[in-house]
Amino acid sequence: MPKEGITPRAQDYSQWYLDIVSEAELADYSPVRGCMVIKPHGYAIWEHIQAGLDQRIKATGHVNAYFPLFIPMSFLMKEAEHVEGFAPEVAVVTRGGGEELAEPLVVRPTSEAIIGSMYAKWIRSWRDLPVLINQWANVVRWEMRTRPFLRTTEFLWQEGHTAHATEEEAEAETLKILHEVYADFVEREMALPVLRGRKTEKEKFAGALRTYAIEAMMQDGRALQAGTSHNLGQNFARAFDITYQTPDNRQEYAWTTSWGVSTRLVGALIMAHSDDEGLVVPPRLAPVQVVVVPIYKRDEERSLVMQTIDRLQQEWGGRFRLKVDDRDHLTPGFKFNEWELKGVPVRVEIGPRDVEKGMAAVARRDVPGKQGKAFVEQAGLGDYIAGLLNDIQRELFDRARRFQKERTLEVRTYDELKEAVETGFARAYWAGTTEDERRIQDETRATIRVIPFDQPETAGRCVYTGKETTQQAIFARAY
RNA sequence: CGGGGUGUAGCGCAGUUGGUAGCGCACAGCGUUUGGGACGCUGGGGUCGUGGGUUCGAGUCCCUCCACCCCGACCA
Structure with a gap:
């Protein structure tokens, strides 16, 4: 039973994607071409992505910092390939404070240039290395053709920038990020199996020695680059003069890396798991993991049902990210549809009959319709739900992996x-x-x-x- | 940047030979409802994308510009 307002995937995959974005209230178009407003539900998913990545980035020894939005035009021009790659798509500020600027400022399309210039200042000795910094930021790339989350003029991301004493260290860093941060996060949290490997010369980052990437398969069989990690060699160190003194008193160029993932991951999430009923969010990433819908007719039924829900909620403590949908003016059927649309992994329904029998109806989002609904005793319901969330997480991953293999x-x-x-x-x-x-x-x-x-x-x-x-x-x- | 399309109420749309703008949803109020997108009654909401032209009269005909969407080439 396809949802109102959602074009079935089989009919028009691209339209289906746009329908999910708007019907699940993930994002809205802004007055500026190619820019989107990330709405609370979409942003909540992004916050969970951020949290999972940030934790891994820090666990691998990195720290966060923040570099400015504006980059002097001349900085961007210092690395030859980099200029060629990014010049066509930068936004440039030429006026400020009512006056023409002496040097135009570029709105960062990425921060190698500004960070490189700072690293040149900060790094003196081999003792200063490695420098392992990450930043969460917005960047702007004036793309010709945009789509919500997948390619927007402005997007949010994290970009890591590191400097090392040796090529081996830089290479190890590049690969560590790819495996231990990106692939690990995308596969475990987003339930999305990825292919890992190196990019060809044609596809590598502008200015990099080597680019590594993880690629995921979407439901239409197309690939989506889910994360990239670049070994920049000494290219940027030469361009920005990032040198250090070795123990035996020589001046050497540092070896640098950069790596990033963006709000595009939200697009990957949609296209990998969702269906004609709406969004499907893996439990580990879901802003709301369990929604409880009370069902009642009369006031006394309402208070009995709500008492039961309060009791269960207390039993579960803070075990799940839980939402009780106690809106009074909407029917249960409407709520079922709305939460399915938004991709909440587990829905619990409690009505007068359940109160009487000590039961609850539990529906899993990854199996739509009646087949995904079970009647479960209230005693032990918390454990049942915890198990179910794990099952759903695993099932989404397995399903996506099977699909990728078959195709x-x-x-x-x-x-x-x-x-x-x-x-x-x-x-x-x-x-x-x-x-x-x-x-x-x-x-x-x-x-x-x-x-x-x-x-x-x-x-x-x-x-x-x-x-x-x-x-x-x-x-x-x-x- | 090429090709296609669309601009009329918050959203989706209709609007006849040119005659002074309507439907569905949403919204507000009241009542009845509530186990898979409830129903009835009442009500509010519009410089018809912009600028110009034709005409007694333009949502409608002509021209200009703009915006957005979709499909390609460039890119996370």
Whole structure:
């Protein structure tokens, strides 16, 4: 039974996505093109994403700081590839205080430039290293085509920026973030399985030595980059003159990294788990994990039902993020639909019959309709719900992993590749050039998402050039 | 930046040969309701995206501009 106001996925996936965003009250369009207002429910999900990431970022030894929104234009121009990559999409401030500025200020599209310039100031000796700083910030990129959460002119993110004494340390940092912070968070909290690997030259960050990424599969088989971690080598250290003195008294350039994930993760969450009934949020991320809907007709029924709910709530203590929907002017049916739309993992219904029998109706969001509804004794209900939340978390992950597996095809020929990317990912031997990659994109709209870390033992022939190689790549159309 | 589309009440839309703006939902009040999106009655709410033109008269015809949405190329 599809919800009012939601276009079924099968009919128009893209419209379905936009419907979920507005019907679940995650975001609204703002008066400024490409900018969105993140509404309380959408922001609450983002806050849980922030909390989970922040905790992991700190657990791996990083600290938070804040750098300014404005960057002198000249700073952005210091790293050649960086300029080329970002110049076309920056917003520039040319006036302030009613006067023309001596030097235009760029609204940060990312903060390598401003942070690099500060690191040059702060780092003197090998004893100052490593510097491990993260910031939570907004950035602006003047994109041509925008979609809520997936690509907006202004977006929220975290960006980590570190400086190290050696290449090995920088490389280890880059990979640690990818595995222990990003992949771990996205898989465990967001219940979203990811592919981990390296980006090709064509796809890497402007100015980086190497870019690593995690990629997730959406329900239409397209890929979404869920996080990136860059080993910047000494490129930015050279551009911003970040040097340190070694124990044996030499001046060396530092090795830097940067890494980020954004509000785009909210988009990933929607497209990975939700259905035609609305949003589905994994329990560990859900702002409200359990909603209780009281059912009653007369006043005395109402007070009996509410007494039971109060008692249960006390028994559970602060065990769940719980909401009792005691709005009086809405019918239970309306509330059921609304909370399904908003993706609350578990709904408990308590009415006069349940009060009498010591029971409750419990519905799980990941199994829509009657099949997901069970009648459970009030005694032990808290444990039942705790177990159910775990089940839902696991089931969402397993479902997404199964889907990703089924839709990832090993292909040998270019024709097979073309067909595979129509519905999902294609895994193929790859020994082509950046030019070859570009041609494949023109012809199939698919790009290499990652060169995965897990590679085959045996050699094969490149899907495009026919050259023998041991390297495989994942091709897909991407958001 | 190319292609397509849409601008009329908060939202979704209708508006006939040009004649002075309406429907559904939402909202407010009252009453009855409440186990899967309740019902009745009453009520409030509009410089019809902007600027110009044609006309006695424009939501409607003509021109200009603007905004937003969708599809592509660029990107987290």
